[in-house]
Amino acid sequence: MSKDKKDVLRPTDAEAIALARKLLRTARHGAIAVLDPESGAPVASRVAVATDFDGAPIILVSALSAHTTGLVADPRCSLLVGEPGKGDPLAHPRISVACTATRLALDDERRSVIECRFLNRHPKARLYAGFGDFSYFRLEPVSGSLNGGFGKAYVLQADELLLRVPNKELEAIEPSAVEHMNANHADAVNILARAFGGAVGGDWRLTGIDAEGFDLIGNDDDLRILFPEPLATADDLRSVLADMTAAARCRLADN
Numbered sequence: 001m002s003k004d005k006k007d008v009l010r011p012t013d014a015e016a017i018a019l020a021r022k023l024l025r026t027a028r029h030g031a032i033a034v035l036d037p038e039s040g041a042p043v044a045s046r047v048a049v050a051t052d053f054d055g056a057p058i059i060l061v062s063a064l065s066a067h068t069t070g071l072v073a074d075p076r077c078s079l080l081v082g083e084p085g086k087g088d089p090l091a092h093p094r095i096s097v098a099c100t101a102t103r104l105a106l107d108d109e110r111r112s113v114i115e116c117r118f119l120n121r122h123p124k125a126r127l128y129a130g131f132g133d134f135s136y137f138r139l140e141p142v143s144g145s146l147n148g149g150f151g152k153a154y155v156l157q158a159d160e161l162l163l164r165v166p167n168k169e170l171e172a173i174e175p176s177a178v179e180h181m182n183a184n185h186a187d188a189v190n191i192l193a194r195a196f197g198g199a200v201g202g203d204w205r206l207t208g209i210d211a212e213g214f215d216l217i218g219n220d221d222d223l224r225i226l227f228p229e230p231l232a233t234a235d236d237l238r239s240v241l242a243d244m245t246a247a248a249r250c251r252l253a254d255n
Helices: 003-008 014-026 066-073 111-121 123-127 168-184 186-197 236-254
Strands: 029-035 042-048 057-062 076-081 094-103 134-147 153-157 205-209 213-218 221-226
Touching: 014 094, 014 134, 014 153, 014 213, 014 221, 029 066, 042 057, 042 066, 057 066, 057 111, 066 076, 066 094, 111 123, 111 134, 111 168, 111 205, 168 186, 168 205, 168 236, 186 205, 186 213, 186 221, 186 236
Parallel strands: none
Antiparallel strands: 029 042, 029 076, 057 134, 076 094, 094 134, 134 153, 205 213, 213 221
16 A cells, blocks of 8 residues: 555544444445446445344345345445435545345344344335345445545444444344334433434334444434443343433433
């Protein structure tokens, strides 16, 4: 790498890592680039995106699509996520992640977790998720190129993009915890979204919980809210959410 190239990149710090993870966790769609098996040329397309428990992107795609054909022939791909927002689209953060795609078989032990997380984020996909020509792919990050805005370029490694806190117990109870919060504590979910996510109105619901935080969607907006610190055990979830909800009520009452 030339000196000029090095000068373009900033040292990867905690703020860059947090932004990269947030971009992945809050993405509901992105642009995927694969290699055409016949010509070898790159092919880009838009796909719906969710994340696995550790933050790896997951997609649900049809066998009829060109990008699925490309992934089956060569699992190397790149995924670009990040909403452009108002004004100059190049002024808004985005990340391009180089990945290796793994197609999940019907009997894969990870499939139920991935399917649950994907459908929580894309409930309309239930209409076709069970069709025989649709498959889930987990996109295993290799590296990431983060652009946090003008003059804010970073290179991140896989371990900086993924949450490496093993918490199998929390992963096991996550589906029921998400369902319970949405069904029985919708008011608390909305309070958390407003107090910690800056949400204004909207009907918010949880789509996923992991050791680092939780994800929400409301109308066309997405939020990522972090716990005060990563959860060590699944038993911590109830008390941490209760404490955060109480703090959120106080914060909103003071404003």
